[in-house]
Amino acid sequence: MRAAARWASAHLRAHRAAAVLIVLATAGITISLLLATALFAYATDPWQRAFTQSSGAHVWIHTQDGAPAGSLAGLDEVRAASGPFRTVRATAGLQPGGSKATLELRGTPHRPATAAPQITAGRWLDAGTDAGATKGIVLDSSVARAMWAKPGDSLVLSGFATPLRVVGVADTAEVAFRAGETPGVAWVLPATLAASDAGRDQRGRTIGLQLTDPADTDYVVQRAVTQLGADQISDVSTWRQAKAEAEGDNQLLARLLGLFGLGALLAAALAVGGAISTRIRGHLRDISILKAIGFTPSQVVRMFLVLHLGFALLGVALGALLTQTLGTLIPGRIGEAMTLWQQLPEHAWLPLAISGGVVVFIGSATCLAAWRAGRVPPVPVARAAVATGRRLSGTTRRALGLRIPPALVLGWRAAFHHPLRSSAAVARLAVPLLLITIALGAWATLDRFATHPENAGLPAALTARSDTLGDHALRQLLTAQRQLTAYPGAEVQALVPGQTGTITLRGLGTDAHPYPFSIVEGRPAHGPDEAIAGQGLLDLLDAHVGDWVRMTVAGHPHVLHIVGRSIETADGGRVISTALDTLRDDDTTLPAPRPDFYQLVLHHGADPTAVRDALTKASAGRLEVREIPNPADQLSAVRAVSVGLIAVLILIGLAELSTTVSAGVRDRSRDLLALRAVGLTPRQITAVIVSATAFITLTAALTGTALGVLASQWLINLQGHTSGWGTGIAQRPGLGILLLVVTVAVLVAGAVSALPAARAARRRLADSVSDVL
Template sequence: MRAAARWTHAHLRANRAAAVLIVLATAGITISLLLATTLFAYAADPWQRVFTQSSGAHVWIHTQAGAPAGSLAELDEVRAASGPFRTVRSTASRQLGGSKAALELRGTPHRPATAAPQITEGRWLDPDTDADAVNGIVLDASVARALWVKPGDSLALSGFPSPLRVVGVADTAEAAFRAGETPGVAWVLPAALDASHAGPDQRGRTIGLRLADQQDTDYVVQRAVTRLGADQITDVSTWRQAKAEAGSDNQLLGRLLGLFGLGALLAAALAVGGAISTRVRGHLRDISVLKAIGFTPGQVVRMFLALHLGFALLGVALGVVLTQALGTLVPGRIGEAMALWHQLPEHTWLPYAISGGVVAFIGSATCLAAWRAGRVPPVPVARAAVAAGRRLATTRRALGLRLPPALVLGWRGAFHRPLRGLAAVGRLTVPLLLITIALGAWSTLDRFSSHPEDVGLPAALTARSDSLGERELRQRLTDRPEVTAYPGVEVQALVPGQTGTITLRGLGTDARPYPFSLVEGRAAHGPDEAIAGQGLLDLLDARVGDWVRMTVAGRPHVLHIVGRSIEPSDGGRVISTALDTLRDTDPALHADFYHLVLRPGADPAEVRDALTRASDGRVEIREIPNPADQLSAVRAVTAGLITVLVLIGLAELSTTVSAGVRERGRDLLALKAIGLTPRQVSAVIVSATVFIALAAAITGTVLGGSASGWLIDLQGRTSGWGTGLAQPPGLGVLLLVGALAVVAAAAASVLPAARAARRRPADSAGDVL
């Protein structure tokens, strides 16, 4: 033990800089993984973010107006309560347009502390600063989107003598508004409820309960029913239901970020493993000396394990402490994400899991390297000398071809040991591959933004009106030359043998067919022809060319699927045909809306405002949502992950350079013996690193481009949108990635190569003998 301790102490004193770099590298990888996990939780689970920021309620209980709902706050399992609020059920509609939505109006004199709505637009109701606050209303964001309203708009509510003005839009962790299923939530002052003419059957109370243990949800609901009586409770909703509904809207983002996170973890793991293996190979001579003076293989293994596990533990601890202490001070999204991360339930155990995973991997990599160190023979000098002689003869034959010496010797230095060279290429390939995949996701998002007509979104606007006839509405829309209007109608259809419903859409006419984004088959031209989304084909186990039968209000429709389109709405469970085809079955059918396809270069917002002014507000126009808007967070997180991957790649380059310098240091006498100048020796080291980077760049970009398209199309198919979404990075972008990797490799190796080339022959003798 004393000899091992002395060797460890001497090793640390002789290699202080290397030890510090290993600790800092481990700390940097730990920080990167913790920050990546934090950003994943921040961006991929918006429901959890809102729930945490608002101190959301785990249970919402809706009761009759006379029920003592406030007594539920006294339950032992309840930590805090929101309300109880007096409520009124009403139907809201815009004064301009025909959008309607069921609302649950809650009367509150101030913004609640528990389950506090998070204002995203406008402000909260404040009677102290706004004399007209009694006529104001704050809407949940989901119902605001359904009604097409924003702060400043007016809503007409059934049972209220005058319209209410929208003063704010807020995010909540409650179940989102769903037409015909879940009413939207809105907040007003109590005086506004007093002015309502709603009957007793439309009035009630609502209370939100925040529990000490979220797993007690079902038990608390049972106790509430027991205390109030089943006849007094009209509805119950829980955090599990709200999270499940919200999660279905963010699967694409979550999967994408999860993929990048796992890839970054793999790249970091390979980088650390390569650094440790290189470090052990650099001490083969020391290991031989230790065995020569009596150390057993087991003692050597234990010394390396203890040394590198100590580095790992110190680096992980440093990374965790820095992240926890300084993470919230970072400006921008990272600091905000860290502040939220400290409040999430996962924060209690996930940092330990990540730290344990890093230590476990480094420990496993160290075990393998230490086991190899234990097998090093005490006197490996003769075998190394023979091998060097054979390599020198091969190099001389290659130089006889009159190729530049730096290239020949650089190639030999990179791949004269194929397994070791391929391992270095593979470790550097992983971050480059992931960077290429990330760029593929970025270019696909750009495709959604710049060419939505290629991904199932040819129309930018949709228009409807309850006050204008179909002919007059069509005339007003087609007055503008940059607009092409396509009449449409959507109905819910039942498919035989299915308990759910699908969307049957009539869009366009036989004379003017709608420009669907077809990726398979052909457009629908004749009667009874239709195109379908991938989700519908999967649901019916059908394919292009099949006939399908469905029922709408008792009327059967038999359609021939002649093509498949990219369909981003309703999970792809949509079948579309011409409006004329639906009118053959129901002649009284009229267009419910118009999809407006704009001329290239036209601004949707300007066209919308112009059409609204021209119709004196009698036409309701809204922009069709683009999925890229929901995935805007991917850009920021992707940029951060690319930065992490670049750092991991630079760390791997540093390992490759150090290994190359060590190898070339041993061959320095041979290189100078065949006539190479110090500048040429330096060029050999640089070219060896460049060859490895070039091989990794070619492999990473080629595989990354293919993998990017495959992964995005796989996600499109499983989400029901269908394949054909992916937009691979441009050739120029791939060439730029490869060029930057090569330039970074050359830059990282120039200075170490120059130092190695300046070493005197006497300094290198020990490395060769």
């Protein structure tokens, strides 16, 4: 044990910088994976955030009016209940003549403690204010967005003699509103609900059940049906349904974070394995001596494993400690994500699982390299004569004859003199550079969404509509604005063939003034009955560009010819778009409807906020203008995480570079006699070692960036296809950025290798002779 401890101490003193880099890189990987997991829960799963913050219910059961729904709160599996609430179904519309939606009104005297709606705008109901002549209502945010409703608006509801005033908008973890499928949730005071003259078939009760174990959801539903009777239950919704609907819009962020974290872990494992292999080759004589004095092969293997597992454990512990203690103090979304994640149930075991996985992965990567140490024979073998006695190749001799500096020629020869070792070094250095290039590709794609949204399926920046202005007056108002071009539009929900799902049928622009869609396949729609579709719709219908598709809107069939595919970020790509003229002409028995809204495409340099304020002022507040959501806003966390992961990858690259430099210095130290014999000065010998390292790094940088560009294109377009947006969203990093990455990598390699190379070049010849064994 004493000999092993002394060997480990001597090893650490000889490789302090490499040890520190490995520990810091492992800590960075752990921090990155933990933060990525937290950001995944926060940024890519808003439903989980709403469910946790509202102490949501796992099951919502809707019953007939006379059913004893309150008895379900006494089930053994139920921890808490929200309600039961008396409910009324009503059709609501903004006053006057605005968008309409079906609502489930719930009567409650106070804000429930379980499944508590989270107010995002306005306030909650007040019995002293909202029970008078002007009765108040709070809308779920999903139905509020669909109706364009906001606090202060008036709603006309079927069954109510007077309009209700919207006093608040709230987020919930329930199944979101979908026109024609799921009614929107709204809350009113019991006295307001009692004022409805709705019939018995429109009345009911609703109760939310929070379970001790979410896995018991199906069993609890069965017990509820048994207890109340199937005829008394009108509808059931579960947390799984709500979560499934909420997921999927931000999978790009999740995949990028997971890819970066796991890729960094792979790069670190390769760096550690390469470092062990290099040090074993450099300490064959020391290992032979250890075996000669009585160390068994298993003891030698254990020494290497324990030492490098110690590095991994130290780095993982440091990263986990920093993340848990300081993660919540980070400003912005990352700090909020850590705060939320620490409240989730999986936080009790997931950090331990991630930390353990990092240690196990790095440890498994060290096993093979350490096993080689156990196979070293106890008698050292002379190797240098074979290495240095080989004749120069014809290419090398011709290069020297062309008066190319000897340092470059011999450096190139030294870099690739051992093809297998050189290829392994290039591969290990290329991995972090490949991942850095993928991160830059993701960054460039986000910049494309932010700076050139017209090329990413978002030509329009604003949407305008008005319930009070006539269509002619609205057109005149928009035409008077020189900073924009307005395109009329309308949207309806259509049933696909088989009546198994709904899609969005959209009319935008006119035949004379077509809307500028982002076409990535096929051509724009010009003639009658021509349309372009999103990838999600093509996948849903198993259709392709050039096919004819049939859909039904309110019982009326529409048959359209898909002539192109566009990048479509709304509704999971399940959108088919045509000219508003075509949408009107499909049913000639009805009068042509006025456009529901106008898409506003801003001219270059126009500020959306300034244009919105100008329109609101020009219309005296009668025009409602909204900014169209940009996916880049939801994926902004990628930027912060990318910066951190690039820093971790740089640490891994430096650790691998340290291994490459030490291997090059050791190999060139054996050649000092030969290099000096041919007349090279210490400065030229230093240049040989530095150029050898630079050539390996240059090869790795070119390989890593080239593969990284291809990989980022493929991964981002794959995500675009699976999310329904469609391929064609990926953006390559700029050529200047890639050249900068390659240049910086080579310069850093040269700088890191300069000092060790200078020390090796000035060693005495007697010292070099001892290295031949």
